[in-house]
Amino acid sequence: MDNKKAVLGQYFTKKEVASNLVSLLKQYAHYSNDIKVLEPSFGKGSFIEVLKENGLNNVKGCEIDPELTTQPSDFFELPLAQKFDLIIGNPPFTKYNVKDSYYYPARYSAGEIKSTHYIIGELRKKAKMQVENAFILKSMQHLSNETSSIAFILPISFFIKNKNKEVKKALLRRFHTIVVYQNDRVWFDEPIPCCFAIFTNSPEFHNKIVILFEDGKKVKEIIDISEVYSEIIPRSFLYKKNVKLSGESLSKFLKPKPLKYHKSYSENNISGSNILERTKIPIDAVSEDYKLAVVRVGNGSVGKAGLVNIKKDVLNDMFYVFDFESPYDGDRNLKEVLCKFLNENREYLLNITFRVGSKSIKKSDVLDFRVTLHSTGKQVYAGL
Ligand SMILES: C[S@@+](CC[C@H](N)C(=O)[O-])C[C@H]1O[C@@H](n2cnc3c(N)ncnc32)[C@H](O)[C@@H]1O
Numbered sequence: 001m002d003n004k005k006a007v008l009g010q011y012f013t014k015k016e017v018a019s020n021l022v023s024l025l026k027q028y029a030h031y032s033n034d035i036k037v038l039e040p041s042f043g044k045g046s047f048i049e050v051l052k053e054n055g056l057n058n059v060k061g062c063e064i065d066p067e068l069t070t071q072p073s074d075f076f077e078l079p080l081a082q083k084f085d086l087i088i089g090n091p092p093f094t095k096y097n098v099k100d101s102y103y104y105p106a107r108y109s110a111g112e113i114k115s116t117h118y119i120i121g122e123l124r125k126k127a128k129m130q131v132e133n134a135f136i137l138k139s140m141q142h143l144s145n146e147t148s149s150i151a152f153i154l155p156i157s158f159f160i161k162n163k164n165k166e167v168k169k170a171l172l173r174r175f176h177t178i179v180v181y182q183n184d185r186v187w188f189d190e191p192i193p194c195c196f197a198i199f200t201n202s203p204e205f206h207n208k209i210v211i212l213f214e215d216g217k218k219v220k221e222i223i224d225i226s227e228v229y230s231e232i233i234p235r236s237f238l239y240k241k242n243v244k245l246s247g248e249s250l251s252k253f254l255k256p257k258p259l260k261y262h263k264s265y266s267e268n269n270i271s272g273s274n275i276l277e278r279t280k281i282p283i284d285a286v287s288e289d290y291k292l293a294v295v296r297v298g299n300g301s302v303g304k305a306g307l308v309n310i311k312k313d314v315l316n317d318m319f320y321v322f323d324f325e326s327p328y329d330g331d332r333n334l335k336e337v338l339c340k341f342l343n344e345n346r347e348y349l350l351n352i353t354f355r356v357g358s359k360s361i362k363k364s365d366v367l368d369f370r371v372t373l374h375s376t377g378k379q380v381y382a383g384l
Contacts (some may be wrong), residue, residue, distance in 0.1 A: 003098065003100075004065070006095050006098045006101055007098060007100040007101050008064065008065060008092055008101075009091070009092025009093045009094070009095075009101060009131065009132075010043065010065070010092070011090070011093075011188035011189070011190060011192055012043045012044045012046060012090075012188060012189070013043075013046045013047065013090045013153060013187055013188060014046065014187060014188065015046045015049065015050065017046075017185070017187045018046040018047045018049075018050045019050045019053075021151070021153070021181070021196045022047070022050050022051060022054055022088075024179075024181055024196065024198075024212075025088070025149075025151050025198055026054070028177070028179050028198050028200060028202055028205070028210070029086070029149045029151070029198065029200045029202065031056075031085060031086060033055040033056055033057070034058060035056065035058065035084075035085035035086055036058050036060070036083070036084045036085050036086075036144065037051055037056055037058060037059040037060070037084060037085065037086045037087070037088060038059075038060050038061070038062075038082075038084040038086070038087045038088075038139075038142060039051070039059060039060075039061040039062075039087075039088060039089040040061075040062050040075040040078070040087060040089055040091060040135060040138075040139065041062060041063060041064070041075055041089055041090070041091050041092060041135070042061035042062065042063045042069075042089065043063060043065075043068060043090070044068060045061070047088055047089050047090070048061055051088070056086075060082075060084070062074065062075040062078055075135065075138065076103075076108055076113065076115075076134070076138060077108075077111055077112075077113055078113070078142070079112070079113060080113060080117055080118070080138075080141050080142065082142060083142055083143065083144040083148075084142050084143065084144060084148065085143075085144050085145075085147070085148045085149075086148065086149050086150075086151065087139045087142060087143070087148075087149075087150045087151070087152075088150075088151040088152070089152060089153070090152065090153035091131065091132050091135035091136075091152055091153075091154075092131050092132065092135075093130070093131070093132050093154075093155045093192070093194075094130040094131045094132065101131060102128040102129065102130065102131060103128065103129050103130065103131040103133075103134035104127065104128050105119060105124075105126075105127070105128075105129075106127070115134075117141065118134075118137045118138040118140070118141045119134065119137055120137060120166065120170055121166050121169075121170075122166055123137075123166050123167075130164075132152070132154055132155065132158070133164060133167045135152070136150065136152065136167055136170075136171070137167060137170060139152075140170065140171070140174055143174070146174075146201055147201065149175075149198060149199060149200035149201075150175075150198075150199045150200075151196065151197070151198045151199070151200075152196070152197055153187065153194050153195070153196050153197075154194060154195060154196075154197050155192070155193065155194055156182065156193040156194055156195050156233050157193075158195075158197070159180060159195065159197075159231065159232045159233050160231055160233065161229065161230050161231040162229060165229065168228050168229065171199050171228075172225065172228065174199070175199040175200060175201055176201050176202075176205075176206055176207050176208075176225060177198075177199075177200045177201055177202040177205040177206070177207075177208055177209075177210070177225075178197065178198070178199055178200075178208075178209045178210070178225065178228065179196075179197065179198040179200070179205075179209075179210045179212065180195050180196075180197050180209065180210070180211050180212065180232055180233075180234055181195060181196040181197075181198075181212040181213075181214075181234065182194075182195040182196075182212070182213050182214075182233070182234040182235050183213065183214040183215060184214070184215035184216075184235075195233070195234065205222065207224060207225045207226075208222050208223070208224065208225055209222070209223050209224070209225055209227060209228060209232060210222050211223065211232055211234045211237055211238065212234060213234040213235050213238050219234075219238050221237070221238055235351065236351065245345075245348065245369065245370035245371075246370055246372060247370045247371050247372030247373070248370060248371060248372070248373070249367060249368055249369065249370050250338065250366060250367050250368070250369045250370075250371065251367040251368070252325070253324060253325055253328050253334070253338060254292065254322040254323070254324060254325065254366070254367060255322060255323040255324070255325060256363075256367060258320040258321055258322055258363055259291060259310060259321045259322065259323050261291075261293075261308070261310060261313075261315055261319070261321045262313065262314040262315065263314070263315060263316070263317050264314050264315075264316065265316055265317060267314065268314040268315050268316045269313060269314055270293070270306070270308055270313050270314065270315045270316070270319075271315070271316045271318065272295045272298050272300065272301030272304060272316075272318050273301065275293060275295060275301070275304050275305070275306035275319075276304055276306065276343065277306075278293075278306035278307055278308060279305070279306055279307060279336065279339050279340060279343065280307065280336055281307055281332045281335060281336065285309070287329065287330050287331065287332040287335065288329050288330055289309050289310060289311055289312075290307040290308065290309060290310070290332070290335060291307070291308060291310045291321050291322060291323055291324070292305060292306075292307060292321065292322045292324070292335070292338065292339060292342075293305065293306050293307070293308045293315060293319045293320070293321045293322075294319060294320050294321075294322070294342065294361075294366050295318050295319055296318060296319060296320045296360055296361050296363075297318050297360040297361075298318050301318065302346075302349060302350060302360065302361055303342070303346035303348075303349030303350055303361065304343060304346060305339045305342035305343050305346075306339065307335055307336065307339055308321065320363050320366060322363075322366065334373075337373070338371065341371050342366075342369065345369075348369065349361050349365055349366070349369070
């Protein structure tokens with residue numbers, strides 16, 4: 001297999017990360033050392049090693065890749081009669097553009113354990129689904145009883161608003177506590193945006209989601225479990241909540257629907273790398289020709305803003321271009337002030353949006369941005 005790493009999702013958890021996650025789990029799910037544990041896709045075995053170091057010796061593992069184990073086994077073929085008190089690990093994640101990294105129910109139709117034994121509801125109608133979701137759903141059928149837990153590293157996108165609704169619904173039928181943990185470290189040999197999610201039934205956190213983020217300091221927030229369908233990515237959730245921008249939202253100044261603009265990937269004069277050279281409207285130009293361009297995607301440039309000539313400039317496809325509401329379209333000073341303000345506070349946009357693959361922002365992130373305008377005589381300037 002040429003692209004084995006992508007197909008099988010082979011990103012191995014660093015041992016110190018697994019150790020940190022197991023310590024965290026122990027704070028929320030209290031187990032004796034003789035419980036039955038499953039690591040359903042153990043890779044190079046970092047979780048199993050750490051579990052054993054923590055005194056948990058009754059650990060079973062599956063790993064499909066014969067290059068990683070002498071006894072390869074497919075988790076989707078593990079008999080459902082095998083039950084566990086804790087299922088923990090880092091399942092493979094589907095890469096949206098790698099066809100073979102998805103889970104296909106049809107692949108298991110001839111075997112003894114059929115997908116219909118664990119794939120539920122609307123998802124049964126689908127020809128394929130994300131493999132991490134299939135791991136969650138099957139794991140739920142392997143749990144011993146109501147004190148059992150699942151603790152998985154998951155792509156951070158799992159907790160994006162309205163995503164994976166069916167799987168979240170199924171989880172809520174079984175568990176009344178969710179812990180979502182994220183920190184600012186790299187957990188694998190590549191920086192994949194992910195989190196550690198514990199699905200359990202903690203008497204202390206009945207119907208609660210505990211959101212945790214660490215970046216030197218530890219931040220914790222406890223919210224109602226019904227919030228599971230909203231965006232509960234720890235980093236962005238806590239940042240949005242704690243950094244309150246005040247003043248008027250940019251939706252007062254900008255039209256809600258971004259403009260169509262001259263776009264070329266290869267022959268453009270404006271891209272994320274030079275947009276910051278375009279923050280002023282040339283003195284002899286018509287203010288109304290200049291619109292606000294904000295980089296919407298791209299790790300290094302997201303949130304950078306400039307004023308582009310909508311008639312002449314050609315941009316690559318990384319931008320939202322916003323038109324100004326009519327009272328402000330002729331106000332070159334205000335346009336330049338808003339553009340400068342966005343650039344000075346770009347950190348805000350960077351922090352509220354952490355997505356899989358690349359960082360991207362929604363148009364509402366720009367429109368909801370708040371600015372306080374002050375004026376001295378004719379001059380307008382902005383502050384937070
Ligand atoms: C993201 S890696 C994580 C490995 C390990 N859990 C860790 O934390 O380092 C996912 C592992 O799942 C394995 N895998 C993929 N599909 C599998 C399946 N159906 N059954 C068992 N293992 C599988 C891959 O070979 C890979 O080693």
